[in-house]
Amino acid sequence: MAQQEPREGRLRPARRLTLTEDVYESIKTLVMDHILPPGERVNIDALARELDVSPTPVREALARLEADGLVRKRPLSGYTTTPLLSRAEFDDLFDVRQLLEGATAGRAATHASAEARQRISAEAAASIDVEAGDGYRRHAAFTALDAKFHDLIAEVSGSPLLRDTITRLHSHLHLHRLYFPVAGAPDTNTEHQRIAAAIVAGDAAAATEAMRAHLSAARERHLPAFDQLPTPGTPRDSA
């Protein structure tokens, strides 16, 4: 039946352990990078052909992505990528981030090991190196570094549940339109360092406040993106 040939696998990285896992990561990247446009239908068979696997693991990966909130499934109509965040949903997201990440910053300041404080401080300082590079790469590097910093604080907060919850939220954030000018990168670095300083100093209230201020500023920086393209909300199925 010739099903075990050493295939190419041009889109996915080196086989980890299970095919489904690789397919999951591949599709996740496809959605995150808007290669699969938001709000668009996802053809299972076409995707399977593209990734050079059978539809079954694709289907299974899609089921996981649905629980993650990156795709949606209408009963007899197939999967669609989650549409772009509306202005209201975007504000809601940042409200919740302020609540959750403010708490992680405060907790990190209260009970974090000396080694952990050192790591946070180093991470905040390392952010400066991002300035070089061209458009896309620079943006991707900046986004990755920002995510890492926030996740590091969540990790140090000592609440695995809080960390998981925030991670899930962040994947929603990537549903925001992706390529906009990141003019505020220097500001972000400054704010990160303020947060790191408060955590290192062990001042919980200051850390919480610094995080909330950072997220508030970040929200403002993202806002212009809503005025650029048409149909910033959910384009279809508003009934």
Add this chain to the structure above:
Amino acid sequence: MAQQEPREGRLRPARRLTLTEDVYESIKTLVMDHILPPGERVNIDALARELDVSPTPVREALARLEADGLVRKRPLSGYTTTPLLSRAEFDDLFDVRQLLEGATAGRAATHASAEARQRISAEAAASIDVEAGDGYRRHAAFTALDAKFHDLIAEVSGSPLLRDTITRLHSHLHLHRLYFPVAGAPDTNTEHQRIAAAIVAGDAAAATEAMRAHLSAARERHLPAFDQLPTPGTPRDSA
């Protein structure tokens, strides 16, 4: 090939639209009610035979449940139900609940419609009717009513994201050992009514505080369950 016979489907409810959806709900119930014991291996084929479907939809439902945190998947070894919460995880859960649900209560008090306040008040009053009935049914009814009250507040808070997050947390709570004496039902009702009163009065600070106090008390009520059975933590795979 005789695959379209009108089968019995003894375990699942009336077909909704997709088989996978029904299977998902069935397995979820099985895990929640500990019919599939926590920390135990889940045999896909056996489960498929039990539910009278092919392994494929079972596999797909399991993938969704993994994202929900109710089962785990070890790469080449199959699925296992998530083990019972350890004491540390339980405390973590209630810490996060206090943070999130305290916020929903406060938000509900600030901006909720008059009709919504009415519903909350009614729901808190309705809780009294649960007192009758025998062990299992009584416990199930009490749990369902409690969940409904908390979800109602989350709904009224006006933050869909917060509501979703809390819903996800609550399914984790059901990972706690299920059948313990609910001696504190009257207390719970009293506390619920205090929360409802604060929300109706529009006092955000009082609502937040009442919710946090309620969860703190609830946590204390649940605590004795840890001293009853052996191996309260994660039994296996501690390496």
Add this chain to the structure above:
DNA sequence: GAAACCTATTTCCTATAGGATGTTGCTTTG
């Protein structure tokens, strides 16, 4: 000219089959 109906195509959804891998029990050897 517009709306409703019918038909054809595409796509999804479920079932079955076969290969690869992990696990378990037994045997053999030091």
Add this chain to the structure above:
DNA sequence: CAAAGCAACATCCTATAGGAAATAGGTTTC
């Protein structure tokens, strides 16, 4: 008697096939 190696088994994982439903386009009728 214990430990290591081997073999048989069970289970998972992936691929393929076929039936059912929804969607889209064209035609017909009012």
